[in-house]
Amino acid sequence: MIVGIEGTIERKDPTFVHINVNGLIYEVMISLNTSNAIQDKRVKLFTTQIIREDAHLLFGFMDMNEKKMFDTVLKINGVGPKVGLAICSTFTPETFARVVSSKDVGLLKRVPGIGPKAASRILVELADFIVDGEGESSGNSAMVEAIMALESLGFKKDAIQKALSGCSGDTSTLVKEGLKKLQRL
Structure with missing residues (x-):
């Protein structure tokens, strides 16, 4: 290969x-x-x-994150290389991650070859899409690690994101804060 x-x-x-x-x-x-x-x-x-x-x-x-984004969207049923390249041409990996996390069907429908059904399917299947690389701040990586730790404890992703919104700190601080807030939810 x-x-x-x-x-x-x-x-x-x-x-x-x-x-x-x-x-x-x-x-x-x-x-x-x-x-x-x-x-x-x-x-x-x-x-x-x-x-x-x-x-x-x-x-x-040119960018490894763009390659990862392309490879990720190709795994979705009904998305081929042509649509994958159209997504890469329309969004940067960081912008695409924001579109997926905000579940913005309207923005995704702007990509040539993607209609409302395909946009919805892509957003559902890529709910866990995370961009990694050198551009990532340590605070963001701590948040990602905290989310993964709380998910491994059996909490739902929506509840975790609600609990961690507005929190900052290192991974252990975020996990502790998340656990406190999740016990109240």
Whole structure:
């Protein structure tokens, strides 16, 4: 499986690039966000390879979180690579995480190829979508860890988020505060 590609750009369109890797030229499908991020002739992309009966396809991303977002939405029944790329072209991973957490069907319907039913299904199946990476603050990672700890104790995600809203601190402080508030709910 090809998980990355590095080479020189031979041709660049908004939705794909041709990358020359030591004389072998690969066509890599890209999102509009990745297309805008490519500034140099030399490029390194994180890739997802999809092998079908009629094609071997490469999808490239400058940002690892964008690749993770693409891979995550592909796991949803009825979402293929074309719609996955449309989602990556419409939203950054951080914005998409906010859309999913706020369950905003209206924003998700703006993506070409996604109607109201598909938008609702995507939001239900991605209720636990979390973006991770270097851009994540330590406070945010403490919140994520606290939520996972409370979920492992058997509490429902909605109740946990209600209990932890407005709380801050390290993971252990958040878990203690959450437990206090969850006992009252």
